[in-house]
Amino acid sequence: MALKGIDIFKLTPKKNCKECGSPTCMAFAMKVAQGSADISACPYMSDEAKAQLSEATAPPMKTIKVGAGECEHTLGGETVLYRHEATFVQRPLFGVCLCQDCVDEKLEKTLKVDYERIGEREYVEVFYLTYRGDKDAYVELVKKTQGKGRLLVLDCKDVDAAAAALEVCGAEKPILNGATPENYQAMCELATKCGVVLGAHI
Ligand code: SF4
Structure with a gap:
């Protein structure tokens, strides 16, 4: 208590x-x-x-590290779910959703938003990559967004496609947001093998 x-x-x-x-x-x-x-x-x-x-x-929400190198961030450690209840311990990150259809147009614009305000760098810290059913196109999407100094979140419920995307990511340690009641065992194994944090669609 x-x-x-x-x-x-x-x-x-x-x-x-x-x-x-x-x-x-x-x-x-x-x-x-x-x-x-x-x-x-x-x-x-x-x-x-x-x-x-x-x-x-101890806070009810565990504190975890995600990403690697310059893309590493600390998440969790919060005592509340909503901002109006109390100040968050960790500052929420800015993210942009990208998919194979919009990446070329949105990526360039997103990277241009990068400035300093009252001593803090304001920019999009997270690329949320949505899987559209085409494994090869998803891997290409991951390649296009790599090396930009952003934390990647793989929004992919297909285990094969997620494995292919993680292979490309290498040491970047993205978040794998893909577990469902149907695939959670395979996704857990994949996330454990690759040493990444697993998120669930519930
Ligand atoms: S002031 Fe802070 S560091 Fe000093 S005894 Fe109290 S709690 Fe500990």
Whole structure:
């Protein structure tokens, strides 16, 4: 069960030393309760308190790494499903949906949107590649979008086509969004073999 800030505060060392980046132990406890700070930021927390807190304060959504190299992103770690409930821990990524029919026109335009705003780079970080039933055309689509510094998401429920696309991706580690109640065993095997994160159509 989630602990309240006051419960977490009771387990802090109460030194108010600021080494965790918060002005007081109480402020730190409130941040931990909200999910915006990790208990490991306090170097003086006892092992007993850590053991008690790590389970109780773990976010219900697991934190995962996706992609590789410059396309690597951290997802999850959230305590809520919707933005209006609380601030997301991870900033949502911008994505564009591409398929064999639109890639030539949309890819060029998408790559032009790349600028800096208040110190942050604004650009499309994700290419969501939709399978249209033609394996060869899908592999071509993947090739066209590779090497552009974007995380690829393979939207493909066909196991053979997904395997061919993953072979082309190599070490880029895309997300494979293709499991269904009918194919999940084969998709799980494929994702495990290729070391990629698997998403499901439910
Ligand atoms: S580092 Fe620990 S003891 Fe120091 S203020 Fe933060 S929570 Fe309190």
